[in-house]
Amino acid sequence: MLISNQIKYSMEFSYLKLGLLSSILFSFSCLTISQSTEPPKTQYVQDADGHQLQSGAKYYIFPVMGGNGGGLALSAKDFACPFYVMQENLEASNGLPLRFLPVDNKQQSINLSSDVNIVFNAATICVQSTAWKLGGIDENTGRRYVMSNGAIGHPGVDTLSSWFKIEKYGSGNNYKIVFCPSVCSLCKVVCGDIGVFNENGKKWLGLSDEPFIFVFKRAW
Numbered sequence: 001m002l003i004s005n006q007i008k009y010s011m012e013f014s015y016l017k018l019g020l021l022s023s024i025l026f027s028f029s030c031l032t033i034s035q036s037t038e039p040p041k042t043q044y045v046q047d048a049d050g051h052q053l054q055s056g057a058k059y060y061i062f063p064v065m066g067g068n069g070g071g072l073a074l075s076a077k078d079f080a081c082p083f084y085v086m087q088e089n090l091e092a093s094n095g096l097p098l099r100f101l102p103v104d105n106k107q108q109s110i111n112l113s114s115d116v117n118i119v120f121n122a123a124t125i126c127v128q129s130t131a132w133k134l135g136g137i138d139e140n141t142g143r144r145y146v147m148s149n150g151a152i153g154h155p156g157v158d159t160l161s162s163w164f165k166i167e168k169y170g171s172g173n174n175y176k177i178v179f180c181p182s183v184c185s186l187c188k189v190v191c192g193d194i195g196v197f198n199e200n201g202k203k204w205l206g207l208s209d210e211p212f213i214f215v216f217k218r219a220w
């Protein structure tokens with residue numbers, strides 16, 4: 001009698017736990033639904049003049065903090081090819097113009113937080129594309145740098161490392177670039193900000209804890 005009471009008690013107890021758990025889960029899922037239906041405040045990326053960033057148009061990227069170097073360009077790193085993405089040391093240097101190509105190539109404006117290819121509007125001595133790509137872990141520094149020879153279009157597992165996103169940073173038209181591709185739903189990706197590493201007098205772009213904050217300036 002005593003034993004069966006104990007069993008009954010523990011059964012009731014686990015039912016109670018189950019009920020509690022499901023009500024927590026239920027309220028949690030309601031919370032997620034109500035959050036995702038809320039419309040985002042700023043949908044499109046804007047240049048420094050407040051115009052929507054146009055797909056395929058040319059832009060320079062300039063750091064927000066003055067005296068912090070110039071625009072972005074390509075440079076040879078450990079080997080002749082491929083080139084790596086770097087920031088000009090001189091504030092007065094514009095660097096090379098960039099084009100932004102959204103995953104949906106019919107789209108005119110660039111959305112915030114959506115997959116884009118980033119391509120330098122330039123030619124190099126390397127017979128390779130000037131599209132950005134996040135490289136693998138560097139043997140010497142343990143860092144992952146942004147390099148050229150990326151893919152354009154063809155979203156999926158094979159092009160994963162060539163997709164970046166533009167995210168708003170703070171107030172105004174300040175932005176950062178993140179690596180966090182959504183082009184492959186089954187892929188496990190390590191997301192992170194794109195920042196700048198000072199190494200032997202050169203500023204290389206790569207996956208970093210500290211994002212590179214910048215504005216877009218239209219190039220004509």
Ligand SMILES: *[C@@H]1O[C@H](CO)[C@@H](O)[C@H](O)[C@H]1NC(C)=O
Nearest residue numbers: 043102103104107111114115
């Ligand atoms: C960009 O935003 C538009 C307008 O809301 C939307 O229709 C489109 O699906 C978005 N594209 C991407 C790739 O997120």
